[in-house]
Amino acid sequence: MSEPLLNHLRQVQSRLRQILWLHGLSCVTIVAFGSLLVFSLLDWALRLDDSGVRLILALTTLGGTAWAGWRYLIQPLRKQMTGVGLALRIERRFPELRDQLASTVQFLESGADPRIGSPALQKQQIQATLRQVERTRLSDVFELRSVQRAGLAAIGVLLVGALLAGSFQSEAATALTRLMFPFSSTQWPRWTELEILNSELQPVTVAELSPLRIARGHTFMLYVANRRGAPPSDVRVEFEQPGEGGIVVQPLQHLTRRNKEGQTVELCSLQLSPQERELRFRIAGGDDRTPWLRAVAVPP
Secondary structure, eight states, X not given: XXXXXXXXXXXXXXXXXXXXXXXXXXXXXXXXXXXXXXXXXXXXXXXXXXXXXXXXXHHHHHHHHHHHHIIIIIHHHHSOOOHHHHHHHHHHHOGGGTTTHHHHHHHHHHTSOGGGSOHHHHHHHHHHHXXXXXXXXXXXXXXXXXXXXXXXXXXXXXXXXXXXXXHSHHHHHHHHHHHHSTTSOOOOOXXXXXXXXXXXXXXXXXXXXXXXXXXXXXXXXEEEEETTBSOOTTOEEEEEOTTTOSOEEEEOEEEEEEOTTSOEEEEEEEXXXXXXXXXXXXXXXXXXXXOOEEEEEEOO
């Protein structure tokens, strides 16, 4: 007589553990992969080259994941729900079972102990409760909306992460390496790659330019291009003169010219006319800058 009712309760308890597992894993997935996704995008957008900042983000990810695992997975699963406790939970969901199911489970667990009531009355109560339970879907005791929301959110995070990782594999690998190993030397590819051109719009190397000898009183023209597209709007030259200290910054003028192939290219122009013996300068723009170069004034 008691076995069908106990089987119902065991099924409900098993279903409850499955739901706790699903909800807990969903929450852990949201926190872990959501943090990785957000912090990776943040690093990509802001170029967080400070290892200390990346270490804080990595520890935040690990700490948040550990907290979510404890809060939503380990703690709920560690709680031992007794038969009476489960019955009380079911009674709160189904008012028609109130004051019946919990006492019936207590009778069953005690083995119809005469000390808690007449065995005949206990038997009658068990039969009545069993008939009521058979007309009730005990599986409806669970509130699944929060579990469904957590599951959908976890799936969404995983899908977005998989889509980005599949579309930008190199960037995804770089982001994970920089976040999981904050003291590594892995760098993001630059958005800007400055290139210095001569008056014929041919690339020149740093070794060819330093030192750059310019006749005193004359002007030497150089051009600056971006190998990755148009020059950024903030291309500038930074001057440093020995003995004077400080750096003087001058924006470069943007212009277009035709190269030897007849193609129109966007450039920035730089005019150098050192009046003193030596002038140190470098070009900066976007997320790139050249090494310091030297321009030396020589007699005409």
